[in-house]
Amino acid sequence: MDKKVESPDAAAPLAVERAYRELRRALVRGDYAPGARLRMEELTQRFTVSSSPLREALNRLSGQGLVKILENRGFRVAPLTAQGVSDLARVRLLVECEALRDAIGHGDDTWEAQAVAAGHALALCERRLGDEPRALDDDWSARHRQFHLSLYAACTSPMLLDLADMLFDNAERYRLWAARHRQSPRHKHDEHQQLLKAVLAREADKAVALLRTHITRTEQLVVAALQGVANDML
Incomplete structure (x- = not known):
């Protein structure tokens, strides 16, 4: 019997959720310094996920106060004050x-x-x-x-x-x-x-x-x- 192959559209929400949960855990744990730039290249390598799910996860985390969105579409860790x-x-x-x-x-x-x-x-x-x-x-x-x-x-x-x-x-x-x-x-x-x-x-x-x-x-x-x-x- 042929294995069922999950379509990219079906896998996308799972990738976003995984990226969100793993990145949130890393941010809460303090793996990234307050105010540090979150570079997409490094994040894709660390979390083994493409940039699109990561960007969605980062936008979601910005709404929760853990990430700040920069004007040039980049992201930084929220400061601690x-x-x-x-x-x-x-x-x-x-x-x-x-x-x-x-x-x-x-x-x-x-x-x-x-x-x-x-x-x-x-x-x-x-x-x-x-x-x-x-x-x-x-x-x-x-x-x-x-x-x-x-x-x-x-x-x-x-x-x-x-x-x-x-x-x-x-x-x-x-x-x-x-x-x-x-x-x-x-x-x-x-x-x-x-x-x-x-x-x-x-x-x-x-x-x-x-x-x-x-x-x-x-x-x-x-x-x-x-x-x-x-x-x-x-």
Whole structure:
């Protein structure tokens, strides 16, 4: 029997999606320096995809704030600035706190079980790492992301969920950069467990207050790291 050959038209969306996901992961992880020029030749070689899907992926990422489009049709990595992280934190507080409150009001047993599982998985990873830096561990980062998004998963607004997902990636890029430059580590295990406890108790006001503190503390640490690097360059 002849093998079915996928047409170029059918393969194109898959190529765009793969390019988007792999490039987004690289940008969030900090593989490219803030403000660095994203050259199509290098990207096509690294991600083994043609320029057309890459350009579509880059345009999509620009809409999410991870990439800046240049006037001459080129692309750069979005910069990391104190003003940028403060604006990001402001929007995260609006979106994620509302998503959490809505999820607490509408979540069922399955949502609770998934949140507990995500919190337990994160705690197991932290126990394994011990005193080692957690922020730069890929497994911890993946579980950390899953934990936060699991708390919002019962939110009844798909738009809020999409925004929370996008904002988390932007915040993650700042967080990973700051983790490489700050002087002292931040251990967030207690913050996460307190947040999970309040969510499971359906204490919406307390959970939202804890989330606000969590997001604001991240903002403060990133701003301090950015200022520290700027001072070192003087």
